[in-house]
Amino acid sequence: MRYLNLALLILFPIAWFAPLLRAALLPIFGMDEISVITGLQSLWDTDPALALLVTFLAIFAPYAKTIGLALLHWNLLSPKTLPALNLLGKLAMADVFLISIYIVLVKGVGMVTIETGWGLYLFTGCILASILISWRSKPDAGQP
Template sequence: MRYANLLLLILFPIAWFAPLLRAAFLPVFGMDEISVISGLQSLWRDEPGLALLVTFLAIFAPYAKTIGLALLHFGLLSARALPGLQFLGKLAMADVFLIALYVVLAKGAGWLSIETAWGLWLFSFCVLSSLVISACSAARPAEKV
């Protein structure tokens, strides 16, 4: 488990830059790829409050949890921190839910064409893997996972 968690330290940044979805105003026009980072750049220009929330949910929460679990796995952090790390993981999952909600709402609008891309699957995989690693860590807190 400890090496799977360390792998997430590499996969999360890849997922942030990977295309989450492709969107176009009308299907006739070319599709623009949207990643976590490009979406955040747009949000910081238009909606700084929402950008701060999404930055916390998409970048800070999952990465802080992954680093915390790595410290726990290598005996550098007490097992008492695990509930806080699990809470961070739940916050990160909220971001995947928000992305899915935006896709459903935009598809319902009719004038906007949206396709999911491989980055959404990678980001979802990273968040879900982190939740599983966290659950396994909670099941065996005394051992090195």
């Protein structure tokens, strides 16, 4: 599990720059690819408070959890921190739900074309892998 967790330190940044979705106002126009990073850049211009929230949910929470689990796996962090790390993982999953709600809402408009990109699956997979790793990292009840 510890090496899979270390792989997430590489996969998360790839997922942040990978296309989450492609969107166009009408199908006849070219599609714009949206990633976590391009979405954040746009948000910082229009709504800094929401951008701060999404930055925390999409970037800080999953990466901090991954680093915390790595420290835990190499006995550099107390197992008592695992509940806090689990909370960070759940907060990171909220970002996936935000993206999903956005896709559902925009698809309902009818004039906008939305296609999911491979980055959405990579980002979701990274979050789910992180949750699985933290679940499997629970200390044994007999350990001090």
